[in-house]
Amino acid sequence: MKQKVEDLDWKNLGFVYRDLPYRYEAKYKDGEWQEGKLIEDSTLALSEGAEILHYGQEIFEGLKAYRREDGKINLFRPDENAHRFALSAERLAMPPFPEDRFVEAVKQVVLANKEYVPPYDSGATLYLRPFMIGTSNVLGVQAANEYTFRIFAVPVGAYIKGLNPADYIVSEYDRAAYAGTGQAKTSGNYASSLLPSVEAHKNGFADCLYLDPREHKYVDEFGGANFYGITQEGQFVTPKSKSILISITKRSLLELAKKQGLNPVERQITLEEAFNMKEAGAMGTAAVISPVGSITYEGKKHVIYSETETGPVTTKLYNELVDIQYGKQEGPEGWVQTID
Known part of the structure; x- marks a missing residue:
């Protein structure tokens, strides 16, 4: 069930998954990344032979969008997340997602779900989770040749509350x-x-x-x-x-x-x-x-x-x-x- 904005208690969000209206998806096929787009479906359909289920080709990132006092939205060093994502991909024998497209996709997801970016004084943020998985069927130990890249967003409270030792x-x-x-x-x-x-x-x-x-x-x-x-x-x-x-x-x-x-x-x-x-x-x-x-x-x-x-x-x-x-x-x- 899609999360309704009016049902959110901004100061007691916790750090849990919520299904927001939009996420971004792009697929890698035939040796190149296809054009990505915003989608509404939060589910993934995978074959039982999908590489991720057997040999763990998966990488992810975590970054946040912050509501400013003037109502605008800040991203903190998303280019660094894009670069780290590319390095992770190379280590896992995966095709790096273009770094400029990564940052642009993050912005698209934030703007599409901007009503879910918590208010400035709430102490909460909009958490972005980009990830990539190998989706082609494999049986022997080998890298996939098809991949899915996604970014979803979730409003969250502090993972660790306050400066408490x-x-x-x-x-x-x-x-x-x-x-x-x-x-x-x-x-x-x-x-x-x-x-x-x-x-x-x-x-x-x-x-x-x-x-x-x-x-x-x-x-x-x-x-x-x-x-x-x-x-x-x-x-x-x-x-x-x-x-x-x-x-x-x-x-x-x-x-x-x-x-x-x-x-x-x-x-x-x-x-x-x-x-x-x-x-x-x-x-x-x-x-x-x-x-x-x-x-x-x-x-x-x-x-x-x-x-x-x-x-x-x-x-x-x-x-x-x-x-x-x-x-x-x-x-x-x-x-x-x-x-x-």
Whole structure:
């Protein structure tokens, strides 16, 4: 059933799927991408032999549209999502969707569903989920030769509500292999994190923190977000690894941290160093920034700054990032595209 605007409680949306009127679809066939269009049908028809069902050729993205105070709509760095989507496609042996068409398709979906972009003061956003799947029939292990690209939209509340410190546990599992698909945004990486996440939630934790899959010595990332820390000297540090997702939020915060004089750097971070950070947080499109209250490892809890209060550096970074996204503050050139 299609979601009616009048039935939405903007301040209590949660982070759940809703069927909006329009989505965008394009198909790859005979060696090229066909012309795409907006459609109303939210279902997909697949053969039982479709590649996605057997060998997992699938990639996706996540980005948001923000209602400004003047009523216009902002997109935050959609060109970066388009580029990451292309990189993910190449890693999964899929034909990259043209980056300029990706951005244009995002804009079409937002404008077609613009009445569902939450009000400025609601704290909610319109979440966009572009994805691509292999659809041709296969039996042996091989890449598909036909693909479907879609973008749908959903009004959502915060994935993690507010700047409330959360407790994490170091996982005994690996999220992705060192030279595997960790840098691609593909469903298999998230499927492998489901069991650890279920176990973490069962034990009262917000999520897992994963270590590098080679030595289990260095911090990689959380199940659904990247890690950053503020050292005792006041430096913004974030892991550099071949097994973690390329993060647009991380790239943005590295620039903002430099502007704020935090001398940011990407490098390996030992688990012991992470325990001794002045502040730490999870960062990503859905999470935005979520402060880390504690990290538990081998039964011992290590509190980072506070389990009840957010540190000043994290608060300042969060406020500047969100203000740019909502148009309250001008960001670096090219970061925001206003479309309405």
